[in-house]
Amino acid sequence: MQNAMPRWPAAELGYHLFVHTVYSTALSVTRRTQSGSLPVYLGIILATLLALPGVRLLLAVAGGDVALPVGGPSFRWWDNPLEIVVAVIIVVTAVATVREHRRFPALILISATGFGIAGLFVLHGAPDLALTLVLVETLTTIILVFVLRRLPATFNVRPNGWGKRGTVALCAAAGTFVATSLWVMTDARTAAPISRGFADLAEQAGGHNLVNVILADFRALDTYGEIVVLATSAVAVASLVLLNRRDRAAGAGDTGDTADEAAGGSDPVPAQAGALAGGTTRSDSGGTSEPPRPEEGG
Secondary structure: OOOOOOOOOOHHHHHHHHHHHHHHHHHHHHHHHOOHHHHHHHHHHHHHHHHHHHHHHHHHOOOOOOOOOOOOOOOOOOOOHHHHHHHHHHHHHHHHHHHOEEEEHHHHHHHHHHHHHHHHHOOOHHHHHHHHHHHHHHHHHHHHHHHOOOOOEEEOOOOOHHHHHHHHHHHHHHHHHHHHHHHHOOOOOOOOOOOHHHHHHHHOOOOOOOOHHHHHOOOOOHHHHHHHHHHHHHHHHHHHHHHOOOOHHHHHHHHHHHHHHHHOOOOOOHHHHHHOOOOOOOOOOOOOOOOOOOOOOO
């Protein structure tokens, strides 16, 4: 009876075929998408950002579902004239960073951009955020200075062409989308801000300094996260400094050993030790010489 029944493919064979198909598909996808290039990865992320929420925002604005807050009572170009100066500094340093082909000047320029953003925080009445950003920017700059010492002095310059133009257009479109989204979001509030009741809540919490109560009570986890970030950055900087000193010490020791070997000649210490021990030493002429005898005392 069993011999008369048709033989179907074994389940084990089907399992192995399925696993092999999944493995081959994964290799093919990885080979085509995981190129190991950071610009390619960033380009895919920005293109996805523009293709999904970017297109949706564009259609909403074009269809009238979302109105740009232009000319409304809450629209204003600045709160403080100094914001224009800081904004110009941020734009100039950002553009100069993109056009700079040397790594170290690019690091200084991008750090200046971060300090400019900290200046905007100060002008908007958030000195605690500005202080945190200044500390993070400073520690990051120090860490990157140690890292850049082990990298080439210049970036790889790509030739001008459609690829470079496409990169510029993609980055400009992504920046425009982010700026427009933030602009629309700030005017989309429908409820009163919860910060208006912080003063009364601070008194209930037993504090008189509103900023301290916010940092240590209302947003304690956020403050804890900032402390962890600063502590981690400090440990990283200390590790790099100690590693650099250790490398310098090792290099100085290797240089000293090489200099001693280059000086040549035999070490006189063993010969002197043998002479003091009472043995004989061979002279340059081929003979032997007796060790000096102590003078007999009277």
